[in-house]
Amino acid sequence: MARTASASTAAAQPRVSRDPASFRGKGVRGLTFERRWTRPGVHPYDEVTWDLRSAEIKSESGKTVFEQHDIEVPNFWSQLATNVVVSKYFRGHIGTPGRERSVKQLIDRVVSTITAWAATQHYFHTTEDLEAFRAELTHLLLHQKMAFNSPVWFNVGVEPRPQCSACQPYRALVSTPEGMVPIGRLVDEAAIGREVYDASGVTRIVAVKANGRKPVRRVVLRNGNFIEATPDHVVRAVRARRAVAEWLPVDQLEPGMRLHLHPHRAKVGQRVMVAAGVSAGSAIETGEATLPDAIRLDDDQTTVLRAEAALAGWLQADGFVGQYDHGTNRSLTIEFQVASDDEYQWVMDNLDVALPHVHRKTREADTKRTRVRRIRLYGESLREFVERWELLPRGT
Numbered sequence: 001m002a003r004t005a006s007a008s009t010a011a012a013q014p015r016v017s018r019d020p021a022s023f024r025g026k027g028v029r030g031l032t033f034e035r036r037w038t039r040p041g042v043h044p045y046d047e048v049t050w051d052l053r054s055a056e057i058k059s060e061s062g063k064t065v066f067e068q069h070d071i072e073v074p075n076f077w078s079q080l081a082t083n084v085v086v087s088k089y090f091r092g093h094i095g096t097p098g099r100e101r102s103v104k105q106l107i108d109r110v111v112s113t114i115t116a117w118a119a120t121q122h123y124f125h126t127t128e129d130l131e132a133f134r135a136e137l138t139h140l141l142l143h144q145k146m147a148f149n150s151p152v153w154f155n156v157g158v159e160p161r162p163q164c165s166a167c168q169p170y171r172a173l174v175s176t177p178e179g180m181v182p183i184g185r186l187v188d189e190a191a192i193g194r195e196v197y198d199a200s201g202v203t204r205i206v207a208v209k210a211n212g213r214k215p216v217r218r219v220v221l222r223n224g225n226f227i228e229a230t231p232d233h234v235v236r237a238v239r240a241r242r243a244v245a246e247w248l249p250v251d252q253l254e255p256g257m258r259l260h261l262h263p264h265r266a267k268v269g270q271r272v273m274v275a276a277g278v279s280a281g282s283a284i285e286t287g288e289a290t291l292p293d294a295i296r297l298d299d300d301q302t303t304v305l306r307a308e309a310a311l312a313g314w315l316q317a318d319g320f321v322g323q324y325d326h327g328t329n330r331s332l333t334i335e336f337q338v339a340s341d342d343e344y345q346w347v348m349d350n351l352d353v354a355l356p357h358v359h360r361k362t363r364e365a366d367t368k369r370t371r372v373r374r375i376r377l378y379g380e381s382l383r384e385f386v387e388r389w390e391l392l393p394r395g396t
Contacts, residue, residue, distance in 0.1 A: 002216040002228075003170040003184060006209050030125030037143075038135040040128075044142055045104055049075045055086035061362065065244050068094055072102035074142060081144070088247060089153040107141050109157035110148065150234055150247065163232040167211045172228060177202065180301075184210075217250045221259060223353065225303055236260040261353065307353035311336070312389040314347060321391040331378040332386060339372050347375055358382060 038044055050072050057066040066087045073082050089106060092099035100106055115134045117123075124130040140146045148156075148164075155162035170184030175197040186194065187208040195202050219227045219235075227235070231251035238245045238258045245260055253259075315321055320335040338344040344362075351360065361376045386392060 003210070003213060006165055006167050006183075006187075006211055029122075031123055031129060032125050033129040033132045033136070035132045035136060037139040038132070040131075044135060044139040048142065051075045053079070053082055055083045057083055057087055059242075063242075068099075068101070070101065072104065074103065077103075077144075088150070091158055103142070106153070107138055110152060111138050111141070113157040113162075151232065154234060154247065165211070167214055167230045167233065169216050169228050219250060219253060219259070221261075223303060223349075225261075227259075261356065304354055307350040308385060308389065310350045311347070311354055311385075312391060315391060321386060323392070332380060332382050334377050334382055334386065334391070336375040337372050338375065344373055344375070351375075351377075355382070355385060 051074075053071050053073055054067065054069045055071050056064060059065050066083075068086055068090070071082065071086055073085075085103065085106065090100040091106075091109070100109075111134060114137070115130065118133065119130055124133060141148075151162075152164050156164060168183050170182060172183045173180040174183050174186060177195055177197075185191075186196075186205065187210050190208060191205055192208065194205050196205060197203075214230050216228050217231055219229075221227070227250075229235075229250050231249060233250050234247045235250060235253070236245050237248050237253060237260065239254075241258065314336055315334060318337045320333070320337075323332045324330055336347045338347055348360075351358075355377065358377050358379065358381050361378075362373055363376075364371060364373050
């Protein structure tokens with residue numbers, strides 16, 4: 001058992017108000033709920049136009065890894081939003097009658113379940129208040145003015161006793177512009193408004209909560225890292241190489257699965273030279289060039305830097321780094337040359353850690369002695385990596 005905590009960066013919740021004057025009878029309580037976005041007798045779905053689309057996700061090699069056709073979505077939703085919601089949150093097996101095929105089904109599943117709980121527990125003063133809550137919540141979700149976290153979409157309306165939030169241990173680190181901070185400290189400090197990193201950049205904390213003591217699982221990874229979370233915390237994993245990724249609770253993971261990681265990009269304020277054969281940790285603690293306590297490298301940063309160093313070394317021996325000032329392709333380019341499946345997988349594994357979101361293009365080429373593959377990456381997203389390891393100067 002361990003102390004657990006959670007921090008939310010979701011949008012604000014709908015407004016509710018208590019009106020003691022409206023309570024009916026002695027001891028009878030209930031919330032009144034004002035409409036802001038909806039009108040009585042008009043369903044939020046009837047006020048928007050709906051399209052039929054296909055949701056499709058391709059791998060970096062161009063292979064389709066997910067697709068579902070004839071999906072009903074609001075016409076103002078982006079294709080990216082459609083792909084994410086359909087692939088991640090729609091319930092049921094694809095190709096079966098039980099598979100959700102409309103955003104209406106997804107929203108109704110969650111909203112109807114929550115509204116039924118409210119009715120059973122007598123949260124609202126009148127039926128009109130309850131229906132106003134149902135309509136307003138539907139509108140907010142439909143128009144993307146708020147969104148629940150993933151466990152709600154995964155479990156509510158599916159599990160008989162759904163887990164609506166997932167926790168991490170007090171000591172679990174959150175990436176912030178000031179460095180890695182334990183999530184428990186953010187909760188203790190009620191760090192509302194503090195900037196943190198997510199997969200899309202910088203966002204702000206809007207709510208924190210101490211969740212008591214719960215069982216915590218440790219997932220040990222082949223690269224030496226480990227992840228700790230409550231059994232219901234969902235992670236993105238594949239059951240076999242090149243299989244379709246799934247969002248799975250931690251307690252459903254099995255040895256041999258491959259986990260999708262998103263390394264943070266917290267910047268190191270000062271370069272540390274690590275002698276050959278000396279671990280990064282010992283060099284940081286005892287070497288002459290040490291980092292201040294506030295910006296010491298943690299395990300995740302060390303893993304990323306090791307992967308970057310491996311790639312930088314490969315590029316010096318069997319690769320290319322350059323940017324042309326003429327021709328059709330003037331993008332910053334790096335290219336790795338590999339001559340076997342083992343070499344290919346070694347480079348790809350390090351790319352997954354160091355440059356996970358940079359598109360890769362692989363092509364085969366014949367040489368005089370063997371057949372090689374060239375793994376090429378383009379774009380300004382490579383600039384920080386290339387400059388940190390001084391890969392552009394010739395003869396480095």
